[in-house]
Amino acid sequence: xxxxxxxxxxxxxxxxxxxxxxxxxxxxxxxxxxxxxxxxxxxxxxxxxxxxxxxxxxxxxxxxxxxxxxxxxxxxxxxxxxxxxxxxxxxxxxxxxxxxxxxxxxxxxxxxxxxxxxxxxxxxxxxxxxxxxxxxxxxxxxxxxxxxxxxxxxxxxxxxxxxxxxxxxxxxxxxxxxxxxxxxxxxxxxxxxxxxxxxxxxxxxxxxxxxxxxxxxxxxxxxxxxxxxxxxxxxxxxxxxxxxxxxxxxxxxxxxxxxxxxx
Amino acid sequence: xxxxxxxxxxxxxxxxxxxxxxxxxxxxxxxxxxxxxxxxxxxxxxxxxxxxxxxxxxxxxxxxxxxxxxxxxxx
Numbered sequence: 001x002x003x004x005x006x007x008x009x010x011x012x013x014x015x016x017x018x019x020x021x022x023x024x025x026x027x028x029x030x031x032x033x034x035x036x037x038x039x040x041x042x043x044x045x046x047x048x049x050x051x052x053x054x055x056x057x058x059x060x061x062x063x064x065x066x067x068x069x070x071x072x073x074x075x076x077x078x079x080x081x082x083x084x085x086x087x088x089x090x091x092x093x094x095x096x097x098x099x100x101x102x103x104x105x106x107x108x109x110x111x112x113x114x115x116x117x118x119x120x121x122x123x124x125x126x127x128x129x130x131x132x133x134x135x136x137x138x139x140x141x142x143x144x145x146x147x148x149x150x151x152x153x154x155x156x157x158x159x160x161x162x163x164x165x166x167x168x169x170x171x172x173x174x175x176x177x178x179x180x181x182x183x184x185x186x187x188x189x190x191x192x193x194x195x196x197x198x199x200x201x202x203x204x205x206x207x208x209x210x211x212x213x214x215x216x217x218x219x220x221x222x223x224x225x226x227x228x229x230x231x232x233x234x235x236x237x238x239x240x241x242x243x244x245x246x247x248x249x250x251x252x253x254x255x256x257x258x259x260x261x262x263x
Numbered sequence: 264x265x266x267x268x269x270x271x272x273x274x275x276x277x278x279x280x281x282x283x284x285x286x287x288x289x290x291x292x293x294x295x296x297x298x299x300x301x302x303x304x305x306x307x308x309x310x311x312x313x314x315x316x317x318x319x320x321x322x323x324x325x326x327x328x329x330x331x332x333x334x335x336x337x338x
Contacts, residue, residue, distance in 0.1 A: 065325060066328060070325070105328065121330040121332075123273070124280050124281060128280035168277060204278070
């Protein structure tokens with residue numbers, strides 16, 4: 001793709017990570033735009049004019065009802081067909097934290113059966129607390145385009161901040177399909193890369209799932225916040241090393257390089 | 264006017280951390296007879312017209328995620 005890459009960062013009342021996402025995409029060489037949900041609903045903006053769609057974190061609609069439920073219900077009622085077309089065109093779609101909750105409520109993740117039905121939920125943390133800290137994660141990138149810059153089994157650290165992050169699949173069949181298709185691309189681990197219980201797994205997610213990519217590899221939902229650590233300076237232990245690149249950086253670089261190569 | 268009461272809870276198969284915290288707190292207050300607590304949300308919705316079926320549509324479209332929630336509609 002030789003032309004500029006247009007990114008839509010979708011917001012509504014209560015989202016609060018759009019600035020970090022905007023800057024992460026901007027410093028990755030794209031042309032991001034913060035787009036309010038209403039602009040898409042009333043057709044002032046068209047989803048098909050964008051190359052990447054990003055659902056930021058925060059508390060859309062105040063997290064009332066369930067985290068992400070109101071935003072997802074509004075999208076479903078007016079834009080589901082556009083969203084499906086966007087996903088099926090192979091363009092990158094990512095959601096972090098509240099964005100992941102929206103993707104799950106929309107049925108875009110995990111979507112193992114390909115019919116956009118609800119196959120999972122992000123339930124309240126087992127600890128019944130708002131968990132806000134840095135966690136260790138293992139990347140099993142599979143074919144997920146956002147993770148192509150990582151090494152397989154690479155251990156990374158990203159910040160989390162959520163109270164509803166416990167990944168619950170609809171049933172064992174859905175979970176088995178997620179595992180078999182290597183869609184559980186990011187898992188909570190301890191500092192040595194082993195799957196472990198709380199506090200390493202901050203929310204009690206099934207199989208320590210922290211991030212899920214769809215089968216095709218172009219839709220990623222993650223509970224942690226890559227956009228908050230695009231640069232090293234915002235990582236919690238930033239004084240310990242001289243690297244300038246944050247651990248969230250490769251997510252954005254991966255998506256941009258994918259588009260540059262493919263189109 | 265139709266008044267609906269819609270109760271949304273976690274399914275019994277899903278661990279209810281809020282209910283667990285309330286259970287622990289009640290026991291700490293000395294209520295040893297409390298055996299289980301399930302937390303949930305109740306919505307009181309007034310409609311100009313509609314019925315229980317309308318409430319079930321609300322559950323399906325917004326109020327409950329069937330993967331983890333039960334949704335009971337009373338008129």
